[in-house]
Amino acid sequence: MWQLHQFSLCPFSRKVRLVMGEKNVAYELVEARPWTGGEELARLNHACRVPVLADPGRGIALADSQAICEYLEETVERSPLLAGSSAARAEIRRLVALFDEGFYGDVTGPLLREKMMKRIVTRQPPDSRALREAMKAAHEHLYYLDWLIDTRSWLAGPMLSLADLAAAAQLSVADYLGGIDWAGHEQTQAWYAVFKSRPSFRPLLQERMEGIHPPTHYALVDA
Numbered sequence: 001m002w003q004l005h006q007f008s009l010c011p012f013s014r015k016v017r018l019v020m021g022e023k024n025v026a027y028e029l030v031e032a033r034p035w036t037g038g039e040e041l042a043r044l045n046h047a048c049r050v051p052v053l054a055d056p057g058r059g060i061a062l063a064d065s066q067a068i069c070e071y072l073e074e075t076v077e078r079s080p081l082l083a084g085s086s087a088a089r090a091e092i093r094r095l096v097a098l099f100d101e102g103f104y105g106d107v108t109g110p111l112l113r114e115k116m117m118k119r120i121v122t123r124q125p126p127d128s129r130a131l132r133e134a135m136k137a138a139h140e141h142l143y144y145l146d147w148l149i150d151t152r153s154w155l156a157g158p159m160l161s162l163a164d165l166a167a168a169a170q171l172s173v174a175d176y177l178g179g180i181d182w183a184g185h186e187q188t189q190a191w192y193a194v195f196k197s198r199p200s201f202r203p204l205l206q207e208r209m210e211g212i213h214p215p216t217h218y219a220l221v222d223a
Contacts (some may be wrong), residue, residue: 001026001027001028001055001057002020002025002026002027002028002053002054002055003027003028003029003030003053003054003055003056004016004017004020004027004028004029004030004051004052005030005032005040005041005044005050005051005052005053005054006029006030006031006032006050006051006052007031007032007033007034007050008031008207008208008209009173009176009177009209010050010051011104011108011169011170011172011173012050012051012169013050013051013065014169014172014173014204015065015069015100015165015169016051016053016065016068016069016072017203017204018165018168018169018200018201018204019068019069019072019073019081019162019165020072020200021199021200021203022079022081022160022165022198023072023076023078023079023081024078024079025076027053032050032052034048034049035117035121044061044063045061047063049063051063051065051068053068053071065100066096066100069081069162070082073162081161081162081165082161082162083161088156088157091156091157091163092156092157092161092163093162095148095155095156095163095166095167096162096163096166099163099166099167099169099170100166102141103141103167103170103174104170106134106137106138106140107134107137107138107141107170107174107179108170108173108174110130110131110133110134111131111134111173111174111177112173112177113130114131114134115131115177115178115179115212116177116209116212119211119212120211120212131179134179135179135180135181138174138179138180138181139181139184139185142180142182142188143185145167145185145187145188145191146185146186146188149187149188149191150187155167164195168192168195168201171192172201172204175214175215175218176209176212176214176218177212177214178214193221193222193223197221205218205219205221206219
């Protein structure tokens with residue numbers, strides 16, 4: 001069976017979990033915290049980064065969320081997430097990169113640094129200015145999401161795709177950390193509420209990271 005080495009607030013691990021959930025691929029979770037090191041994680045991925053998807057029985061170890069997602073897309077026929085024409089697939093990949101790089105760099109990454117790493121690793125108080133900047137950047141990204149949702153059935157087009165999963169993964173971590181102000185973003189909030197009700201997403205809503213608690217609305221599927 002597949003083993004997914006991850007930690008609960010890693011948005012890239014969440015993206016892989018959503019893909020595996022949508023494709024109904026069985027796996028077991030292995031908690032791995034890169035900031036503590038660990039021989040097992042280093043053996044599987046010399047960069048000591050998660051996620052890592054491994055099958056010890058077959059001697060397979062895959063690293064990097066996008067490489068893992070594309071591997072699953074190529075090897076599991078159920079529920080295609082990179083479908084359509086070459087142009088349609090290019091649009092999906094463009095949006096995945098926007099969320100994985102842009103949203104993470106502007107919003108999720110700073111929130112994780114200030115609200116998780118400083119709290120449980122370096123034991124420092126968060127930088128309030130950095131938090132304000134992250135929340136301000138979140139609004140800009142949400143405006144673009146609002147536009148996508150207004151003009152398309154799903155973020156990249158007429159079908160659910162990897163772009164939706166990448167966006168939901170980033171939003172879920174930012175929301176857990178209290179970094180999303182949904183006021184004025186009813187379109188994205190409604191899309192996200194629908195996404196939260198999907199079977200692939202529900203396990204994420206039940207998990208908690210020790211010492212870091214989400215806002216009360218986080219696990220509500222209609223909020």
